[in-house]
Amino acid sequence: MASEKDPGTGRRAPGRRAGDHGRYGRLSRERVLATALELVDREGLSALSMRRTGAELGVEAMALYRYAAGKEALLDGLVEALYTELEERLAASPEEPEWRAELHRIAAETHRVALAHPHVAPLLATRMLAVPLARRPLPVLRDHERILALLGRAGLDEEATVTAFRAVTAWVLGHVLDDLRPMVDNPEESDPAFRLGLHRMPVRELPRLRAAAPALARGGAPESLATGLDALLDRFAPGP
Amino acid sequence: MASEKDPGTGRRAPGRRAGDHGRYGRLSRERVLATALELVDREGLSALSMRRTGAELGVEAMALYRYAAGKEALLDGLVEALYTELEERLAASPEEPEWRAELHRIAAETHRVALAHPHVAPLLATRMLAVPLARRPLPVLRDHERILALLGRAGLDEEATVTAFRAVTAWVLGHVLDDLRPMVDNPEESDPAFRLGLHRMPVRELPRLRAAAPALARGGAPESLATGLDALLDRFAPGP
DNA sequence: AGTGTACATATACGTCGTAAACGTACGGTG
DNA sequence: CACCGTACGTTTACGACGTATATGTACACT
Numbered sequence: 059m060a061s062e063k064d065p066g067t068g069r070r071a072p073g074r075r076a077g078d079h080g081r082y083g084r085l086s087r088e089r090v091l092a093t094a095l096e097l098v099d100r101e102g103l104s105a106l107s108m109r110r111t112g113a114e115l116g117v118e119a120m121a122l123y124r125y126a127a128g129k130e131a132l133l134d135g136l137v138e139a140l141y142t143e144l145e146e147r148l149a150a151s152p153e154e155p156e157w158r159a160e161l162h163r164i165a166a167e168t169h170r171v172a173l174a175h176p177h178v179a180p181l182l183a184t185r186m187l188a189v190p191l192a193r194r195p196l197p198v199l200r201d202h203e204r205i206l207a208l209l210g211r212a213g214l215d216e217e218a219t220v221t222a223f224r225a226v227t228a229w230v231l232g233h234v235l236d237d238l239r240p241m242v243d244n245p246e247e248s249d250p251a252f253r254l255g256l257h258r259m260p261v262r263e264l265p266r267l268r269a270a271a272p273a274l275a276r277g278g279a280p281e282s283l284a285t286g287l288d289a290l291l292d293r294f295a296p297g298p
Numbered sequence: 299m300a301s302e303k304d305p306g307t308g309r310r311a312p313g314r315r316a317g318d319h320g321r322y323g324r325l326s327r328e329r330v331l332a333t334a335l336e337l338v339d340r341e342g343l344s345a346l347s348m349r350r351t352g353a354e355l356g357v358e359a360m361a362l363y364r365y366a367a368g369k370e371a372l373l374d375g376l377v378e379a380l381y382t383e384l385e386e387r388l389a390a391s392p393e394e395p396e397w398r399a400e401l402h403r404i405a406a407e408t409h410r411v412a413l414a415h416p417h418v419a420p421l422l423a424t425r426m427l428a429v430p431l432a433r434r435p436l437p438v439l440r441d442h443e444r445i446l447a448l449l450g451r452a453g454l455d456e457e458a459t460v461t462a463f464r465a466v467t468a469w470v471l472g473h474v475l476d477d478l479r480p481m482v483d484n485p486e487e488s489d490p491a492f493r494l495g496l497h498r499m500p501v502r503e504l505p506r507l508r509a510a511a512p513a514l515a516r517g518g519a520p521e522s523l524a525t526g527l528d529a530l531l532d533r534f535a536p537g538p
Numbered sequence: 539a540g541t542g543t544a545c546a547t548a549t550a551c552g553t554c555g556t557a558a559a560c561g562t563a564c565g566g567t568g
Numbered sequence: 569c570a571c572c573g574t575a576c577g578t579t580t581a582c583g584a585c586g587t588a589t590a591t592g593t594a595c596a597c598t
Contacts, residue, residue: 084545107585120587121546129586176427183423183475187416190483191511192495199504206506220513224476225526232472235423236464243430255432264439266446271431273460282534286465289533290526325576347554360556361577369555 085117087125091135095178098136102177108132130188136178137185138195144171145197148204157208158291164205165230165287172234179238182231202227212295222294229290233283241275325357327365331375335418338376342417348372370428376418377425378435384411385437388444397448398531404445405470405527412474419478422471442467452535462534469530473523481515 083089093114098106108119108129115121126132147167155163172179186194205226209219243255251257254271261268323329333354338346348359348369355361366372387407395403412419426434445466449459483495491497494511501508 108587109585118547119585120548123587124545180424180427184420186479187420187475188480190480190495191514192483192498196500199499199507203504203507206510210506216510216513220510221518221522223510223514224473224518225522228472228476229469229526230472231475232468232470233464235427235471236468239426240428240430243432255430258432259439260436264443266450267439267443270446270456270460270463273456274431274463278461278464282461282465285533286468286530289529293525293529348556349554358578359554360579363556364576 085115085121085125087135089115090122090125090132091139094132095136095139095175098177099175103180106132133181134185134189134195137181138197140171140175140178140182141195141197141201143174144168144201147171155208157211160208161205161226161291162284162287164201164208165226165283168230169234169237169283173237176238179234183235209295214295218295222291225290225294226287229286230283233286237278241271325355325361325365327375329355330362330365330372331379334372335376335379335415338417339415343420346372373421374425374429374435377421378437380411380415380418380422381435381437381441383414384408384441387411395448397451400448401445401466401531402524402527404441404448405466405523408470409474409477409523413477416478419474423475449535454535458535462531465530465534466527469526470523473526477518481511 090111094106094111097111097114108122111132112119112122122132126135144167147170148164151160151163172182202223206219206223209222209226212222214222242253243258244253247253250272254275256268256271259268259271330351334346334351337351337354348362351372352359352362362372366375384407387410388404391400412422442463446459446463449462449466452462454462482493483498484493487493490512494515496508496511499508499511
């Protein structure tokens with residue numbers, strides 16, 4: 059097969075040959091992950107394949123295996139990229155933050171990052187179920203560490219810290235996923251009820267849901283994440 | 299190609315031919331979904347393919363398209379199957395249940411069903427993000443209806459009902475996903491720290507996480523789902 | 539100048555989802 | 569009875585996918 063592609067649509071340089079690495083810059087884990095993230099943000103998770111990602115980089119699919127052990131590792135890389143972005147946002151941190159305020163900041167920024175990459179968010183749920191704790195990407199583990207440290211500062215013993223930790227992470231994840239649920243069935247439609255596809259729902263069986271759907275579609279109040287977090291912390295981390 | 303398979307391992311009857319439907323019973327949506335669910339429970343989500351599911355039923359992959367529009371619809375069918383199971387569990391219901399107690403019962407049974415099908419649980423997150431509200435499987439919508447009805451009985455106005463609804467669903471989903479996160483890295487290992495793979499975590503950077511890991515691995519207290527639900531309801535659905 | 543190694547390609551295999559065309563048995567109708 | 573439409577499952581085919589294996593090339597070192 060030819061070692062070049064159409065320079066108009068292809069990404070490989072004309073005359074590109076094996077070992078010619080670096081003509082468009084060497085590959086690197088960062089470049090691979092950034093490209094994959096871009097691709098998923100643009101076209102959705104189902105568009106992500108080793109071959110597509112390689113093409114996007116002007117490289118054959120097999121070249122990626124040096125930087126990600128396989129497709130699953132690439133998905134984990136996307137999670138890693140998201141948490142790295144979260145860390146950057148959190149970097150501008152007060153020196154000695156009040157623990158509760160800081161937990162709110164983490165929750166809010168996690169929410170922002172996830173909503174900024176809606177197609178990646180499902181991976182926050184699925185990859186966490188596929189990978190044991192110790193193998194989660196390092197930025198994820200550092201996030202856990204931060205939260206545990208803050209809860210420890212709240213004066214909880216270890217058992218209570220762990221319980222509160224699980225409550226916080228469960229709430230944030232659940233809330234994020236809830237916020238991303240699509241409500242609109244047919245964006246072309248102007249009539250609100252048809253836009254939501256309410257005609258698909260049996261009225262007799264689902265009266266309240268049909269009534270509530272427009273309010274659900276308006277989206278939750280932005281403060282509900284914080285409100286719920288406070289409710290849970292009051293219960294699980296009673297403090298001053 | 300031959301129209302029969304090894305009767306020992308294959309599922310097709312010897313001499314089975316096109317149009318011979320019913321030799322092993324006609325297909326049906328229920329049979330397809332039940333078989334797919336069984337397959338996923340047994341071998342995990344990645345083992346689910348149209349071809350495997352067909353083989354499991356003694357049928358070619360294309361035969362399934364009459365009962366599920368494609369692979370995505372099959373996944374939605376699994377979600378449907380889970381919520382159907384939930385409805386069966388909830389069926390033995392008190393006549394006029396106190397709303398709060400009933401919400402607790404729904405949360406607890408949802409948790410039980412999800413943990414009974416750990417490989418399907420991720421779909422509760424992902425399919426909900428892929429399908430707009432009105433196209434969710436009917437049993438899912440009925441679940442929403444039940445919860446809305448109970449919150450309405452708590453005397454909330456519509457806005458408050460919707461906010462509380464989102465809080466409840468977010469908490470339950472988040473808690474379920476949290477509970478399913480695998481902690482053990484190497485089940486062969488007897489030493490607890492090695493079992494968890496703690497040697498993979500940099501000590502200096504993750505001291506609290508390493509300390510907390512064993513407690514995390516022990517799993518949350520069974521009542522934390524209810525405790526958190528109460529905390530959220532107290533905040534979002536203040537009642538008598 | 540020679541060589542080892544890091545990096546990327548080439549080739550190949552089995553599996554996947556699904557479009558399109560086809561065959562076969564059954565339930566009605568004349 | 570003969571006929572036929574339709575419901576149901578099969579056959580065939582195609583392009584894309586993940587990845588094991590073998591191969592090539594250019595650079596850093598001696």
